[in-house]
Amino acid sequence: MKKTKIKYTPQQLEFLRTGYLSMNIRGLTTAFNKKFGSQKTEGQVKSTLKNHSIRCGRKPKDRLITRWRLFTEDQARFIRENYGGRSIAELTVLFNDRFGASRTWQQIKTFVNNRGITSGRTGHFAKGHTSWNSGTKGQGLTTANKRSFKKGTIPPNRNPLGTERICSKDGFILIKIAEKNPYTGFPTRYKHKHVYIWEQANGPAPKGMVVAFIDGDKTRCELDNLMLISRAELLNLNRYGYKDMPAELKPSVLALSKLQVKTWAKEKKL
Template sequence: MKWTAQKREWLRELYPDKPNTFLAEFFGCSYSAIKNQAVKLGLKKSQTYLDNKPGCFAKGAEPWNKGKNWHSGGRSRETQFRTGHNPHNWHPVGYERLTRDGIWERKVADTKVKRQDWRPIHVLQWEADNGPVPKGHIVIFKDGDRENFDPDNLECISRSENMRRNSVHRLPKEVASLVQLVGALNRQINKRAQP
């Protein structure tokens, strides 16, 4: 809808004391078009209109479901999940998936707790050959290929060793200093970008 000068003038006159639903019908536009135009023009509802508490329950009014159980009205019982129902994205134990990080996982349980139900396949393979992964350790791929589950390609290392292997300090000095400069530059850009 195009807002002409005449329509804006009518809106200025009617807006303070009329509900937006009435105005939308009057002008033949949407409810949000009325709200947006009122904001642009800086219009507010009058105190008299607001004192009537439009859109609120009148004092002493009873809701339609007073004294009823939550399932006694409407379609709530009809639309509930049935016992034993599984959602559309449910998978059986043994199902394998690829995560965003490129790690293959296998569903090992159906407790509905994601951390307990899914385990990385390479960790399962390592544990089958060597027992549980010690606390503070992780299983990595020696050749970097995340789809090579050969026991000779899997290695259990401490988290601190993993940090050392992936640290900037393992790079040549020139590259390491360049990476640190890029990080410092990004921090300064982020500081200035924040309000």
């Protein structure tokens, strides 16, 4: 079924054209219906304005003033004229005193932000600004902090060597040792405890090898529970879910994993 086109008289269009200069869509619709005894919706009025290329002539930020229910035009003008050189808190107090209102700091802030109103303050020192303590050197206005750390002072909360903690990333035990930290240059660092214990007995692990737990328990860092395996073997054990297997199966799975890695290495050479 074809829709019936709503027609407007020249008088009605002129009313819309004139009224839209000072009213928003809602206010214009109400005024139009009251003037002509009609029942037009906001959507119909908006479509008519668009179809007849009727513009309000206001900038987007200025249009908000007519929609803002908390502030009248006089109040908006007051804010624009008095924000310069003041903070939001100061402006809020001044506004409420002037109009006997109870606007909050946040409401005033939102209003000025939405409309791009600035106070003109930058927060920077102006060129040529003189510091309050300029020229006071040697007059004893300031003294050194008597509680400052002195050379050689050890903070009371410094952890001693041998302190242990659980790593939040991988769950391994870390121990504090007297070894230079390669990242910070500090003379002490935290290191995986199982690696440290292995290195104390056997020296650093060769390239491509890692220290792993025979029973899969990260908290048992005794030397008899540690083994040196290749990264390929470790990867294969993880695929099998080695650490969660029953204890009686682990020796067989470990032997099988090593055999598979050796077989793959030989096949790769062929």
